Amino acid sequence: MEKLRSASKIRLPKKIITLRRGPHLAEAASLLREAQEAARTSQGYFEQLFTQSTDAIAACDANEYVLDVNPAFIDFFGYTPEEARGKHINDLVVPPDLVTGAVAIANRVAKGERSYLEALRQHKDGHLIPVTVTGAPVMIAGKRVGVYAIYRDMTEQKQAEAALAKSEERYALAMRGANDGLWDWNIVTGEKYYTPRFKELLGYHDATITNAELQKKFPTLLVPGEWKRMEAATKAHLKHGAPYDLEYEIILDSGDRRWFRSRAHAIWDEKTGKPLRMVGSFRDITRRRLAEEQLAASQKLLQDVLAGSPVATYVIDLNHKIIIWNKAMEHLAGRKAHQMIGTDRHWEVFYPEKRPMIVDYMVKGLATSQIIRRHYRHTNFSESRFENGVVGDVFFSGFYKGGKWLRFMIKPLYDFEGRRIGAIEMMEDVHQQKLDHERIHHFNEELKVTVAEKTRHLEEANKHLQSLNVLKDEFIAVTSHELRSPLTAARGYLSFLNDPETRATLPENARQYVSRAYNNVEALNSLVNNILDVSRLESGRFTLRKIQTNLVSLVQNLLDNLSISAREKKLAVRFKNLTGSPQLMLPLDPLRLHQVVVNLLDNAIKYSKPGKSIWVILRIRDSRVQLVIKDQGIGIPQREVSKIFDKFIQAKNAASRYQGGAGLGLFITQKIVELHGGTIAVQSRLHLGTTFTLSLPLK
Amino acid sequence: MTFNPQNIKILLVEDDEDIREMYATTFMKKGFTVFTAHDGRAALEKIQNKKPDLVLLDIMMPNVDGYQVLKEVRKDMTKYVPVIMLTNLDPGHFERHAQFEDVDEYLIKSQYSPSEVLQKSVEVLKLNKRMPQDVVI
Numbered sequence: 001m002e003k004l005r006s007a008s009k010i011r012l013p014k015k016i017i018t019l020r021r022g023p024h025l026a027e028a029a030s031l032l033r034e035a036q037e038a039a040r041t042s043q044g045y046f047e048q049l050f051t052q053s054t055d056a057i058a059a060c061d062a063n064e065y066v067l068d069v070n071p072a073f074i075d076f077f078g079y080t081p082e083e084a085r086g087k088h089i090n091d092l093v094v095p096p097d098l099v100t101g102a103v104a105i106a107n108r109v110a111k112g113e114r115s116y117l118e119a120l121r122q123h124k125d126g127h128l129i130p131v132t133v134t135g136a137p138v139m140i141a142g143k144r145v146g147v148y149a150i151y152r153d154m155t156e157q158k159q160a161e162a163a164l165a166k167s168e169e170r171y172a173l174a175m176r177g178a179n180d181g182l183w184d185w186n187i188v189t190g191e192k193y194y195t196p197r198f199k200e201l202l203g204y205h206d207a208t209i210t211n212a213e214l215q216k217k218f219p220t221l222l223v224p225g226e227w228k229r230m231e232a233a234t235k236a237h238l239k240h241g242a243p244y245d246l247e248y249e250i251i252l253d254s255g256d257r258r259w260f261r262s263r264a265h266a267i268w269d270e271k272t273g274k275p276l277r278m279v280g281s282f283r284d285i286t287r288r289r290l291a292e293e294q295l296a297a298s299q300k301l302l303q304d305v306l307a308g309s310p311v312a313t314y315v316i317d318l319n320h321k322i323i324i325w326n327k328a329m330e331h332l333a334g335r336k337a338h339q340m341i342g343t344d345r346h347w348e349v350f351y352p353e354k355r356p357m358i359v360d361y362m363v364k365g366l367a368t369s370q371i372i373r374r375h376y377r378h379t380n381f382s383e384s385r386f387e388n389g390v391v392g393d394v395f396f397s398g399f400y401k402g403g404k405w406l407r408f409m410i411k412p413l414y415d416f417e418g419r420r421i422g423a424i425e426m427m428e429d430v431h432q433q434k435l436d437h438e439r440i441h442h443f444n445e446e447l448k449v450t451v452a453e454k455t456r457h458l459e460e461a462n463k464h465l466q467s468l469n470v471l472k473d474e475f476i477a478v479t480s481h482e483l484r485s486p487l488t489a490a491r492g493y494l495s496f497l498n499d500p501e502t503r504a505t506l507p508e509n510a511r512q513y514v515s516r517a518y519n520n521v522e523a524l525n526s527l528v529n530n531i532l533d534v535s536r537l538e539s540g541r542f543t544l545r546k547i548q549t550n551l552v553s554l555v556q557n558l559l560d561n562l563s564i565s566a567r568e569k570k571l572a573v574r575f576k577n578l579t580g581s582p583q584l585m586l587p588l589d590p591l592r593l594h595q596v597v598v599n600l601l602d603n604a605i606k607y608s609k610p611g612k613s614i615w616v617i618l619r620i621r622d623s624r625v626q627l628v629i630k631d632q633g634i635g636i637p638q639r640e641v642s643k644i645f646d647k648f649i650q651a652k653n654a655a656s657r658y659q660g661g662a663g664l665g666l667f668i669t670q671k672i673v674e675l676h677g678g679t680i681a682v683q684s685r686l687h688l689g690t691t692f693t694l695s696l697p698l699k
Numbered sequence: 700m701t702f703n704p705q706n707i708k709i710l711l712v713e714d715d716e717d718i719r720e721m722y723a724t725t726f727m728k729k730g731f732t733v734f735t736a737h738d739g740r741a742a743l744e745k746i747q748n749k750k751p752d753l754v755l756l757d758i759m760m761p762n763v764d765g766y767q768v769l770k771e772v773r774k775d776m777t778k779y780v781p782v783i784m785l786t787n788l789d790p791g792h793f794e795r796h797a798q799f800e801d802v803d804e805y806l807i808k809s810q811y812s813p814s815e816v817l818q819k820s821v822e823v824l825k826l827n828k829r830m831p832q833d834v835v836i
Contacts, residue, residue, distance in 0.1 A: 477788055478759075480787060480789055481759055481788050484787035484807070484809035485715055485718065485808075485809075488718055488787060488808040488809045489715070492718070492722075492725075492812065492813045495813060496724075496813070499814075525810075528809070529809065529810065532789065536791065541791055542791070543791050545794070591790070591807075
């Protein structure tokens with residue numbers, strides 16, 4: 001510090017040293033005191049500046065040998081004041097290969113000039129430090145008595161700032177992307193600085209790993225072999241200025257594999273051309289890489305699928321260049337993929353001269369229905385949103401001999417972000433299909449005509465049949481009417497003659513004739529009625545007219561009217577109502593049930609011998625009404641019993657003793673009973689009599 | 700007042716002369732007043748003019764048939780004329796053209812003797828209060 005102080009004395013303010021050489025001693029003494037005072041104050045200032053400066057300062061004598069160094073110098077270069085003193089400043093801090101530069105400074109300083117430059121100086125341990133060097137001579141009375149060498153640190157932040165100022169554009173480039181991590185490599189010192197974001201991208205926290213640790217660790221994070229690639233790229237960039245833009249995969253401590261893109265620029269020393277620093281950005285591109293991988297995979301898949309597809313397919317890109325031309329397309333077009341891929345000659349296959357096709361409009365987003373219709377007159381296509389593609393059939397007249405029908409499907413292709421990247425056209429030869437279809441269509445038309453004709457014939461025939469059916473109904477109606485009308489008159493007038501009063505006025509033989517005529521008219525009448533009933537039954541047109549009917553009075557009235565014929569044979573007809581009520585209301589067709597009972601009673605009377613009895617019994621059995629008619633007549637042989645309800649059947653026994661009738665009565669009787677939901681049963685013993693049991697539901 | 704069948708007017712509608720005469724004789728013998736009509740048109744006229752107590756109506760007739768006569772008669776809701784269908788057409792044919800509710804009785808001529816037709820007519824007249832219940836014809 002002694003030296004320092006003496007050195008500081010040397011640098012007294014000029015004013016003090018050169019002025020005030022006064023004539024008076026006292027004044028001179030006073031002035032000297034003042035000067036000493038000022039000098040002390042100045043020395044204090046200087047001392048503080050020297051010791052507290054962040055710049056490293058070395059005070060040297062005129063020959064540049066170090067007299068003293070300040071604390072910042074000690075920190076900066078690693079030498080203690082004892083080690084530094086007495087040494088030539090160049091030997092201390094100037095790297096051997098830069099001594100020339102330092103000598104140049106010294107020369108300028110030697111001429112009494114201040115000198116300033118940026119340079120590299122060397123730490124005691126050998127590492128290089130970018131600095132600014134200021135050399136300032138100490139002049140006393142115009143004579144150079146010493147030199148101050150002042151060094152200012154330019155590493156890290158300061159250097160980055162300087163680089164930014166120098167190469168703002170490039171640095172900005174490196175900075176691009178807020179999510180990017182940044183690294184800054186001091187090539188001179190070999191140190192690297194990483195931004196917190198950089199560390200974060202690699203799965204670290206800024207506080208948990210130092211730059212030095214990360215610098216050491218970084219190569220081990222890379223997938224094997226990648227570090228060499230990076231080194232090569234760095235070398236190429238530093239040496240030849242080749243762009244540094246790499247993508248590589250990193251395995252994080254967590255085991256995750258991530259892709260990064262690293263871009264960097266170096267800063268070179270303008271004078272020496274040596275690289276000083278290299279600043280780079282670091283971006284996570286894993287998502288993009290994955291998307292690209294998927295895209296590549298799906299493209300591969302698409303290509304494989306299309307290659308094997310039996311559908312002729314080609315794909316063009318945005319520049320109408322064919323990028324896919326599959327086997328089926330080769331076959332359809334008669335042109336090999338290697339002839340077509342990379343060209344825009346897909347039109348050749350279809351047209352004699354170059355013209356845009358739907359795919360080409362599709363690629364440009366210009367496909368509209370008008371365009372398609374204008375260019376393809378023989379086209380049937382399903383009109384929809386063309387952005388989703390178009391499907392249709394088109395007749396290419398120049399395709400093969402005489403043209404061909406093709407079914408096409410054309411669709412624009414889009415990338416992940418919805419940008420159009422090309423178009424695909426798939427084609428199918430539907431010529432034969434079309435022809436077949438036309439043939440089938442033609443055939444169908446013919447068939448339609450034939451079927452229509454046949455249908456018309458059938459309808460006519462049906463109409464005819466229906467009219468015949470109506471005619472038949474009418475025929476039966478008219479027949480019954482026409483047959484009955486004369487019978488009505490004959491029967492009616494005969495009944496006048498047969499009336500007891502009139503009958504009594506007739507001669508005996510006339511009475512006989514009237515009786516016979518009347519009986520035969522009756523037989524004819526019942527025969528006609530039966531035949532008409534059978535015809536109605538068989539055509540299903542026999543309908544009942546059911547009303548609530550008192551069965552007791554129906555039977556009673558009937559027996560009252562039958563008594564004449566029964567009396568003639570002197571038969572006793574006995575009626576027993578065992579139901580316990582004088583009224584038995586049932587849903588019946590009274591006319592038809594009357595017909596049934598009359599028929600059964602007529603049979604009983606017809607086949608009974610004179611003087612015998614007939615029982616008519618009404619009773620209830622198992623919730624059904626039973627009407628039993630029992631005679632003591634000739635009976636029916638056992639083998640005939642089951643047949644008596646058939647048409648045109650009269651028991652042989654009965655036929656042999658012909659009693660008239662066509663054998664239709666019991667057939668009709670059974671049908672009427674069945675239409676009422678009832679049954680009829682017969683029991684008979686030859687020569688002893690027959691019993692008919694009629695069962696009807698109560699409701 | 701004693702019952703006089705002459706006060707009962709019967710209208711016989713029948714195109715067959717023999718049959719018309721047959722029923723007319725039957726009713727007149729018992730003292731009824733009988734009008735006859737040989738077709739539907741005449742029948743409608745007589746129903747209008749003579750106001751019969753009972754109409755015996757055939758179906759198959761020239762010009763206007765029995766169905767149309769019945770339809771016309773039943774159109775007038777203010778008065779009810781008892782009608783017995785007396786025909787040789789079977790009930791199935793009738794049912795296709797008219798309703799049984801519209802007639803008081805449906806008789807097939809060939810199945811009933813004239814005296815039976817007379818008895819049915821008397822039943823209908825009694826039911827319609829055109830003659831006393833206790834009278835026996």
